[in-house]
Amino acid sequence: MNDKKQSLSKLMLPSLLSWLLLIALTFASVYMTYLIDSRPLFISGALVIVFFKGQQIIDIFMELKHAPKRWRLLLLSYVILMPLIIAIIYIF
């Protein structure tokens, strides 16, 4: 019984930590609006946060961290390329 509880909390811990990080990053991206005056810097910061949030969702929530590498990289490329394309459009 205790073993089952231990393995359950071991399974749940990454999701809970990931959720905390996602919430913190969400607030960080909103408060950056008030903290950073430079638009290119602000856009870059917000889009870097998008990458880290996306990585958490893909690796932890979608459980792709231990999936075949190609699938993980395919999904991760989305949260790398999308912010990059948006940044290029906005900044250059």
Next chain:
Amino acid sequence: MTSNSLPITALKSSVKSPAENRLPGDLAMWFFILAELTVFALFFIAFAVSEQQNLVMFSQGKHQLHQTSGLINTIALITSSLFVALALNVMQLGKSRQAALLLLIAKLVACIYIVVKISEYLLLFEQGIDIETNTFFTLYFLITAFHLMHVLLGMVILAYINHNARKGNYTANNLSGFESGASYWHMVDLLWIILFPLIYVI
């Protein structure tokens, strides 16, 4: 190889754990997810390009939106995704009742998103703003309503896997349908993660 090593290997391979090198859920669902991500990618690029061409209009449009609503919706979707992930975790240990309860909580949290989004639309309609007001609001309504449709579809999928979990149709070694539904829901969350800063913050 000893005579009894084969059954042990076979037994080990039948127990699925997140540490395995396998794609969770059905392959078809992942292709569907990729297709959805591609469609939204085009929307995101269209929004960014249009903003660069109409900086003043987009800046004014963004000021007319309720950033707090966007923030609440982000928290609602992330939290809903957490409960779906937790439901899968408990299901991996064969606890279908707890999984069904967690899925129900996930759906209730997702309802916050729907209520906030619809009230956001109604507030804009009251101000005389609709899809034809200007390019910003055309894209705003198209992208957010398209995303809302995905949330609604996701809730139908969650209801379906919830029903199956309650009936005990999933076991610790037969979770493909559950994982596929959960992955779709996380995709909805993933899209909002990009949509929120693009439309409300930047």
